[in-house]
Amino acid sequence: MQATTPQSLFAEADQLLTVADEELNRAEEDAVTHLICHNSRQSIANYLAGYLIEKGQHVPYPATLDGLLERCKAIDGRFSEIDFSPVQCRFDQDTTTDYCLDFEEVGQCFRIAQQTQALVKSS
Numbered sequence: 001m002q003a004t005t006p007q008s009l010f011a012e013a014d015q016l017l018t019v020a021d022e023e024l025n026r027a028e029e030d031a032v033t034h035l036i037c038h039n040s041r042q043s044i045a046n047y048l049a050g051y052l053i054e055k056g057q058h059v060p061y062p063a064t065l066d067g068l069l070e071r072c073k074a075i076d077g078r079f080s081e082i083d084f085s086p087v088q089c090r091f092d093q094d095t096t097t098d099y100c101l102d103f104e105e106v107g108q109c110f111r112i113a114q115q116t117q118a119l120v121k122s123s
Contacts (some may be wrong), residue, residue, distance in 0.1 A: 006053045006054035009047070009049055013044075013050065014043075014117070016040075016043040016046070017040070017114065018037035019035070020110050024036050028103050036110060037101075037105075037106045037109055040109040041087065041113070043116075044065055044087075044112065047099075047113075048068035048071075049063070051123065052068065052072060054073050054076075057071060057075070065087060071085060076123060078119060081115070082115055083112070086105065086112065087108075087109050089104075091099035101111070
């Protein structure tokens with residue numbers, strides 16, 4: 001994450017989610033699933049990190065998606081509505097490896113990213 005302000009993290013997350021959405025809307029055989037996976041999980045990380053920074057919290061590096069989510073839950077209980085269980089990489093600190101390649105799995109990750117976006121933007 002190069003961006004350090006909440007606004008820049010949110011803008012980058014929005015852009016990543018848009019690219020993932022465009023890819024997800026292609027025919028399944030044409031979609032680049034690792035791109036959907038990477039962009040979805042990076043957008044989740046950016047939304048959560050931006051939220052924490054916005055609330056005056058330190059964002060540890062490296063951070064896992066579960067770790068970021070737990071810190072957000074401590075601030076706002078509504079984050080408990082987000083279920084990361086379908087996201088295989090949620091415990092990995094190095095989220096640049098091991099992409100999901102299954103179309104349904106990346107679709108779930110994308111939907112979780114959308115849910116995260118909606119929750120962060122409604123806060």
